[in-house]
Amino acid sequence: MDIEIVDETKQVDEAHLKMAHDLLEFAGSYMKLAADTEMSVTFVSDDKIHQINLEYRQTDRATDVISFAIEEETAEEGLPKNFEELYHIPKDIGDLIISPATVKEHAERYGHSFDREFGYTLVHGFLHLNGYDHIKPEDEAVMIPLQEKILDAYGLKR
Numbered sequence: 001m002d003i004e005i006v007d008e009t010k011q012v013d014e015a016h017l018k019m020a021h022d023l024l025e026f027a028g029s030y031m032k033l034a035a036d037t038e039m040s041v042t043f044v045s046d047d048k049i050h051q052i053n054l055e056y057r058q059t060d061r062a063t064d065v066i067s068f069a070i071e072e073e074t075a076e077e078g079l080p081k082n083f084e085e086l087y088h089i090p091k092d093i094g095d096l097i098i099s100p101a102t103v104k105e106h107a108e109r110y111g112h113s114f115d116r117e118f119g120y121t122l123v124h125g126f127l128h129l130n131g132y133d134h135i136k137p138e139d140e141a142v143m144i145p146l147q148e149k150i151l152d153a154y155g156l157k158r
Helices: 012-032 046-057 070-075 100-110 115-128 136-152
Strands: 001-007 038-043 065-069 092-097
Touching: 001 012, 001 136, 012 046, 012 115, 046 065, 046 092, 046 100, 065 115, 065 136, 070 092, 092 115, 100 115, 115 136
Parallel strands: 001 038, 038 092
Antiparallel strands: 065 092
16 A cells, blocks of 8 residues: 655654554555555644544544545546546545544543554544444444454454
């Protein structure tokens, strides 16, 4: 996968930047995505993710991750869902915006290690970029076990 990672906070250490890349690469392989699949991850402050959450989701609070899937946009533009495949263009699945401060807060609240919560957040957002959701119980019954399988296979067990 072609994964662009930007740390606007300048507070994510090199080990976690590498972990983000490696885990997303692993998740892409686990999901059998094409090797040239593209996505980005941007680490931002709580204030910035709060602003984005308010603007795009009308939710007035910071959150851990927001996913912007490209697939949704191409369908609206009238392009065929598989246009990348048809024209040999790398598929861009979208962008993740993550607040490391909220990830840390969640790790403490739920009694997880930071690494586990960091990985959980990355895989959770990644699955949203790939069309998974958890709003309806039947969708959650698919997404959450898949998320756990990927994390366990990577070595981030509870």
